[in-house]
Amino acid sequence: MSVKECEHHKGCRRKIFRRIFAGILIFLLIVLLTILIIWAVLKPSKPSFTLQDVTVYAFNATVPNFLTTSFQVTLLSRNPNGRIGIYYDRLDTYVDYRNQQVTYRTAIPPSYQGHKEVDVWSPFVYGNNVPVAPYNFVGLSQDQSSGNILVTIKIDGRVRWKVGTFVSGRYHIYIRCPAYINWGSQSSASAVKYQLVQRCSVSV
Structure with a gap:
């Protein structure tokens, strides 16, 4: 060759x-x-979340720099898309006070939300003797004495979008729901339910 x-x-x-x-x-x-x-x-749209109510079972900042709390929150989630479903693969709920997490994370079970569907979740979030920064503990003690507190219900997780048979990759979702609680002269040891109907901010 x-x-x-x-x-x-x-x-x-x-x-x-x-x-x-x-x-x-x-x-x-x-x-x-x-x-x-x-x-x-x-034109996919991110889901909308509404904080329906918060039940306070405990809010005790009696030990220096430690906090014990127990809440039940009711969240309404709506899928605004007519042709896109949403897989919620992981959602962790917790309570934040002045940018500090003051409860443990509670996982919401994975679920699928169809077109235009509405779901309601009512997870318990709590913390036993959770360490609190000294500068935040002063504010917590004052809030406990006055019976007024502003906390943020936070949800972090991952979602996927479903279009027909196509399922997207996972995306991070961040939900922030401010909750202003005023229990007045009632004891913080009593279970008090607050109807809030507060819209939450959602970023994906």
């Missing part, structure tokens, strides 16, 4: 590889473009 024939075969192989690579690249671009077009047509 001559040198020219070898070079000719090498050139043919290179052309074949280039065509295969170009074909794969074009196919992937078409798939991505199709997904983007479908996504733009459907």
